[in-house]
């Protein structure tokens with residue numbers, strides 16, 4: 263029974279997928295909230311700097327990368343028993359959006375980590391030395407990240423916006439069981455599926 267609650271089923275996502283979804287959503291929304299807050303309030307706002315210091319951009323982004331890999335492995339391991347997409351255009355769109363979101367959740371932090379390495383200045387994350395300073399800059403690596411990190415991030419935000427809007431439509435307008443597959447009591451999703 264516990265195994266069933268942890269794993270995904272055709273009627274709803276299990277506890278592990280839900281935990282990954284919630285944790286990564288919170289971290290990614292934090293990234294955008296901080297970037298936008300800095301744009302709004304400027305670089306020198308003391309309160310903002312204090313909040314930012316608790317969970318800075320680079321380490322939080324790295325955590326997203328470290329979480330999205332086991333999340334993708336878990337999704338793959340559960341692929342035969344996950345909720346399925348509807349057959350029409352909406353289902354195809356949802357699947358494409360989810361695949362794109364996964365791809366960007368890997369690519370956005372990866373190019374930034376590569377840039378950090380390419381700068382040659384070293385990188386310590388929460389006291390752990392990830393890269394030694396080399397004093398040598400790899401201009402090509404830095405240029406690739408400079409050209410891609412920002413546009414890919416904003417594309418990700420646009421997809422997330424569409425994704426949340428779709429969830430709102432399902433929950434508030436169509437009132438179907440899609441939101442119940444990721445949130446709320448799983449029993450309800452199971453009951454709904456059995457109807």
Ligand code: HEM
Pocket residue numbers: 279283286287288290291337345356360363364367422425426429430440441442443444445
């Ligand atoms: C803002 C609030 C959010 C809501 C209300 C929400 C809602 C949902 C719902 C209802 C599903 C299940 C859809 C289905 O069964 O077809 C889902 C799946 C998914 N969501 Fe979200 N979501 C939110 C934020 C996010 C964010 C920020 C991300 C990415 C960082 C994200 C990525 C995904 C992915 C990739 C899936 C596919 C299932 C999986 O493989 O885990 N969601 N979401």
Ligand code: HEM
Pocket residue numbers: 290293294297319320321322323324326327367370371372374375378407408411412413415416418
């Ligand atoms: C899911 C993870 C991440 C998200 C969603 C994200 C998002 C963003 C966004 C929205 C911007 C602002 C772009 C602009 O001003 O147009 C940005 C900039 C930046 N990010 Fe990230 N980021 C992530 C991971 C990382 C990581 C892991 C690092 C460091 C290793 C990093 C380093 C930077 C730097 C240095 C900038 C300023 C230069 C630039 O715009 O490329 N980011 N990020």
